Structure formats: C-alpha cells, structure tokens
C-alpha cells in the first residue's frame with residue numbers, strides 16, 4: 001500500500017535530491033583582489049604581489065585563464081539558473097590603442113580547451129572547433145581587435161558569444177547614462193589602461209542578459225547590452241566560470257582586480273578603492289620625480305580609515321534612506337525635492353559658477369523664499385563622507401559675519417548638496433583679476449575685505465570650539481556679501497578630497513601659489529599653511545594680480561619675489577596695484593604688503609598667527625619686522641627654484657602617498673623657469 005505513495009514522494013523529491021551538491025559548493029563568492037586566493041590558473045596567468053591577477057603580459061601569443069576552482073550548477077532539468085557577476089579588469093596595451101586581443105568572461109564545461117589558439121581565438125577555440133555547438137561555451141568578450149572573419153564591429157567592443165566568436169550581439173564599448181530622460185553613451189576605451197568594472201546579469205525566466213560597463217564603482221542604470229538569449233541548450237548542468245585572455249602579434253597585459261559572482265541573486269558589490277589596481281600608467285610615464293613614501297603606520301591608518309568609510313559608503317549605497325547618524329547632526333537636512341525646486345531642476349540658467357569641487361546654483365527656497373547658493377559636489381566613492389558631514393554639520397553651527405553661513409545639506413547617491421547663504425556680489429577673484437569697467441575695488445573696500453577674511457580665519461583657527469583648518473584660502477573662495485564684506489567659503493571641502501575621492505584619479509588639493517612649501521613635504525594642512533595662503537591673498541589684493549603672472553616682465557613675474565625686491569629698495573609700496581596709484585592710504589598699503597611677505601615666509605614658524613595679523617591690520621600691533629637680507633640669502637628669492645617649491649604635486653590616494661612631479665631635481669640641476677612651471681601647471 002505504501003509503495004505508490006513512496007514512489008510519488010520520490011518523484012516529488014527527485015528534483016530536490018538532484019540538487020544535492022558537494023558540501024563545499026558555493027553559489028556566491030567574491031575576490032577582492034586575488035592575494036592568497038583559491039583560484040585555478042592556467043597558461044600565462046599569475047597573481048602579482050599586489051594581489052592583481054595578470055592573465056597575460058605583453059608577450060605575443062599567450063593564453064591566460066583563471067577559473068573558480070569548482071564547477072557550479074547552472075542547469076537543472078533544463079531550466080537555467082539566473083546568475084549575476086561583476087568584475088574589474090584593466091587592459092594595458094604595448095602600444096597605446098594598438099593592443100590585443102582582449103579578455104572574455106566565460107562559462108564552460110571544462111577548464112581545459114584542447115587545441116585552442118591564442119590571438120583572435122581568445123584561447124577558447126581553433127579554426128576547427130569554432131562554431132561547433134558541442135563546445136557549450138558561453139562568453140562575453142571584451143575585444144580590442146577588429147577581426148573581420150568574425151564580423152567584429154570595431155576594435156573596441158563588447159560581444160555576447162555562444163560556441164563561436166561571431167557575436168550574437170555586440171556593442172561598441174561605452175557607458176550609458178540616463179540624463180534628463182535621454183540616454184547618453186560615453187565611449188570607453190577598453191585598452192585605456194584604466195580599471196573598468198563590468199556587470200553581467202542573466203535572468204532565467206525572462207532569458208534577459210544584461211552587460212553593463214562603468215569606469216567607477218557605481219553601476220549605471222542603463223545596460224550597454226540588454227538582449228534575450230536562451231542559454232538552456234548552450235549550458236550543461238555543471239559549468240566552470242572564469243576568464244580567458246590571449247595575445248597575438250598585437251598584445252596587451254590583461255589584468256583582473258576583483259570578481260564577485262552569485263547564482264540567483266546580486267553579488268556583493270566591488271569597490272574600486274578596495275581592490276588592487278595598477279598604478280596609473282600615465283602617471284608613471286610622466287613622473288620624472290620621485291615618490292615620497294608615507295610611513296607604514298600612516299598607511300595603516302589610511303587603510304583603516306578607508307575600510308571604515310568603505311563600510312559606510314556601502315551602507316549609503318544600499319539605500320538612499322536617511323541614516324541615523326545623519327539625523328544626529330544639525331543643521332538642516334534639506335530634501336532633494338526642495339533643492340530641485342529651489343534651483344529649477346538645477347537649470348543651467350541658475351548656474352552661478354564652477355567652484356573648486358562642483359557646480360554652484362542659485363536657488364530660492366520654496367517655503368521661506370530666501371535666496372541660497374546650492375553647491376553640488378559629486379563625490380563618487382563617498383569615502384569619508386560621514387566624517388565630512390560630521391564636520392560640515394559642526395561648521396553649520398558656526399556663526400561669524402566673515403564666514404559664509406552653511407544653511408544645510410542634502411545627500412543623494414553620489415551627490416552632496418550644500419546650501420549656503422547667497423552672496424550677492426560673488427567672489428573676490430573677479431574683482432581683482434578681471435574687473436569689469438568701473439568695478440575696480442577701492443583701497444578702503446579691499447582693506448575691509450582682507451580685514452574680514454583675517455577675522456574669519458582667526459575665528460576658524462582660534463575662536464571656534466575646535467580648530468578648523470580651511471585648506472583652500474584663495475581669492476575665489478572669498479565671497480562678498482551685499483555690503484562688500486569678505487566672507488570665507490568652501491572650507492572642509494579640500495579635506496573631503498584629501499580623504500580620498502576616486503582611487504584611480506589624482507587631485508590637486510589646494511592651489512598653486514597658495515601652497516605652503518612644507519605642504520609638499522608633510523602633506524599636512526595646518527593653521528600655518530592657511531596663513532601662508534592668506535599671505536598670498538594679501539599680496540594679490542594689494543597688488544591686483546595673481547601670484548605668478550606669465551605676461552609680466554621677468555623680474556615681476558613671481559609676485560612675492562617682486563614685492564621682496566621693492567621692499568629691498570625701500571619702496572615696498574611701489575608694488576601696490578597701479579590702478580590705485582595715489583588713491584590708497586600709504587600706511588595701510590605698507591602694512592598689508594609687509595604682512596603678506598611675513599605670512600609668505602617659507603618657514604612655518606616665521607609666519608605670524610592670524611591673531612597677530614588681525615592686530616596689525618587693526619593697528620593694535622606694530623608692523624612685522626622683515627629682514628632686508630631675506631631677498632638674497634633666505635629662501636624668498638631662490639625659493640622658486642627650490643625643488644620643493646617648484647613641485648606641482650598630486651595626491652595619489654590609492655598609494656596613500658605623495659607623488660611629486662618636478663623639473664627641479666631631474667633637469668640636471670637646471671632650475672625650472674617660471675614659464676616652464678606655468679606650462680607644467682597647465683598640463684595638469
């Protein structure tokens with residue numbers, strides 16, 4: 001009696017029993033780098049010391065493959081599982097844009113491909129086996145050579161292949177983004193030497209396969225390829241997943257930095273900043289200088305900070321909901337909708353300008369009808385965001401008439417929106433460097449502005465509950481309110497960038513001419529580096545010109561040097577803005593120029609504090625004493641030719657170190673001329 005029931009039970013259970021898998025079977029894995037990882041390598045592939053997996057080097061006719069060590073169950077009773085994978089690869093050609101042949105993500109019944117050839121065959125097929133449906137090989141190719149025999153569309157494409165390299169679907173490599181309702185595609189060079197993240201997703205009931213590319217950790221909403229494809233006959237029950245890459249006469253090094261995979265679900269996200277990446281090859285080629293290593297403990301600290309912020313970034317990325325910590329910080333957190341309405345959807349008509357770190361829009365808040373300036377800072381990796389928000393939140397409680405009031409903020413995905421008081425008269429640089437007819441600032445106005453900025457900085461350095469270093473004092477960060485008071489804006493933003501933006505890009509933090517020389521050595525911003533920058537600002541405002549002016553006569557090109565020269569001749573006021581001749585208070589002009597020189601002292605301890613500066617400007621303290629000889633024997637004059645000073649430098653966040661690029665030390669002792677410095681600067 002029991003036997004039919006048993007049979008029925010067996011029949012019902014059969015599909016489940018056949019799912020009985022090896023105990024170590026895993027449907028979900030992630031490699032954040034391949035250091036010490038269990039991965040099957042064949043051919044030329046090897047794991048480098050950094051943890052990056054090199055499939056091939058630039059030797060010709062190589063095949064390199066890497067597989068997850070066990071086969072995965074892809075098919076069960078003819079129904080294919082959904083799967084999803086993402087990985088980060090970098091292709092560095094031997095000759096720019098002329099490399100070969102590319103790499104492919106593959107799903108195959110075996111890890112050996114008998115008789116397979118390199119070059120255009122990707123190490124998967126040969127002339128006999130190609131196109132044979134018993135190959136059971138599924139591939140997504142990232143192809144950098146146009147092979148006419150396979151009908152390739154160009155030499156930079158992504159294609160979906162089954163048992164063949166004649167792709168069933170192919171698209172030129174690009175990142176697709178939906179902006180303003182229309183889809184824009186930005187071409188991406190697969191062999192550009194930059195890390196590229198790819199996502200391949202297959203949904204089984206709908207048979208929809210999506211392939212998406214991105215140059216960042218964020219996945220664009222629009223896939224590059226979205227196609228329906230039936231994989232049930234292509235797949236066997238158990239298949240290996242991995243990569244294959246080959247070189248031919250044309251060759252490239254092919255690298256993988258990370259890989260995540262999941263059957264029936266989304267894999268864990270990969271963050272570029274978390275992965276071993278190649279050093280920026282362009283940078284290496286260009287850098288004639290040297291690298292100032294950062295001590296191991298500093299590196300560890302940076303790593304810990306990055307790990308912590310990655311966790312936060314991950315949390316933030318998960319959902320755009322308000323996190324608890326966000327609520328604990330005043331000031332006002334605006335809703336994105338409010339700000340969108342205020343700025344009329346960030347209309348270009350409301351664009352006030354491009355600040356150091358993003359666009360600034362004018363807006364009118366819907367409720368109170370107050371005018372605000374909304375700065376949109378896009379900060380892709382969101383590293384350090386929380387820390388930064390904590391900082392701006394505390395800054396939001398600052399009240400000082402010479403500090404631009406932060407009204408609130410809003411975070412939306414990678415964008416941080418900062419809402420400031422609207423400053424009717426814009427920024428100081430326009431008035432100093434490109435004044436319109438009749439808008440040349442009078443001396444009294446200039447004096448009031450620099451006095452105000454000094455008071456604002458003093459407040460940040462000494463009077464606020466914690467020491468705040470501005471980090472980017474310069475004319476364009478001094479904003480003018482309706483009464484032409486100078487107010488400091490944009491503080492803290494430089495810090496957000498110092499903390500690490502994109503791992504594969506570099507940022508100049510600070511602005512040449514305002515950067516204290518010790519900043520190149522230590523990389524640390526202090527109140528004294530702010531004072532240095534303020535000194536440069538003083539000289540600019542008094543002389544009405546930039547710190548380095550290419551068009552000026554050679555001896556006047558470098559502002560600080562020229563002021564020193566005038567000072568040495570006992571005629572320091574000669575350096576004052578010619579547009580103001582005869583229209584300034586001589587004593588004030590002298591005070592400002594002398595202060596400017598004192599603040600520009602190359603030794604941090606030689607610079608006055610902001611309190612002393614304010615006292616001098618208020619006439620409560622005597623003018624700073626300047627050694628006459630400094631122009632010759634101290635570093636002022638020779639400083640431009642001092643290699644520390646000449647370096648233009650970038651913060652390379654992925655190395656956690658400074659990279660200095662300079663002509664000073666490598667030009668065979670030939671000092672870099674100011675013009676060379678300028679052109680080097682322009683090439684940044």
Ligand SMILES: *[C@@H]1O[C@H](CO)[C@@H](O)[C@H](O)[C@H]1NC(C)=O
Nearest residue numbers: 024025037038039068069070
């Ligand atoms: C790597 O994975 C394979 C397959 O699961 C297993 O047999 C082998 O023991 C693993 N090796 C190491 C070193 O973990």
Ligand SMILES: *[C@@H]1O[C@H](CO)[C@@H](O)[C@H](O)[C@H]1NC(C)=O
Nearest residue numbers: 043044045056057058059062
């Ligand atoms: C490239 O890889 C091949 C195979 O692994 C190896 O024989 C060769 O020495 C490598 N060439 C270079 C320049 O590293």
Ligand SMILES: *[C@@H]1O[C@H](CO)[C@@H](O)[C@H](O)[C@H]1NC(C)=O
Nearest residue numbers: 128129130131132133134135
């Ligand atoms: C395809 O491959 C199978 C197995 O290797 C072989 O038996 C068959 O002859 C091949 N078919 C063609 C058309 O080459």
Ligand SMILES: *[C@@H]1O[C@H](CO)[C@@H](O)[C@H](O)[C@H]1NC(C)=O
Nearest residue numbers: 130131148149150151164166
């Ligand atoms: C690939 O396509 C090209 C033209 O599109 C055709 O000439 C060639 O025979 C095809 N090759 C294979 C192996 O299917």
Ligand SMILES: *[C@@H]1O[C@H](CO)[C@@H](O)[C@H](O)[C@H]1NC(C)=O
Nearest residue numbers: 179180181182345346347348
């Ligand atoms: C967005 O679309 C609107 C209406 O279609 C248009 O007026 C506006 O200029 C577009 N903005 C951009 C940045 O393309």
Ligand SMILES: *[C@@H]1O[C@H](CO)[C@@H](O)[C@H](O)[C@H]1NC(C)=O
Nearest residue numbers: 154156172173174186187188
């Ligand atoms: C992008 O690539 C496609 C295909 O190669 C090409 O037709 C197009 O002109 C490229 N667009 C740009 C802006 O380079």
Ligand SMILES: *[C@@H]1O[C@H](CO)[C@@H](O)[C@H](O)[C@H]1NC(C)=O
Nearest residue numbers: 201202203208210222223226
């Ligand atoms: C593929 O992309 C389309 C949008 O083009 C989306 O609707 C679909 O959900 C995506 N499928 C998968 C499996 O991600």
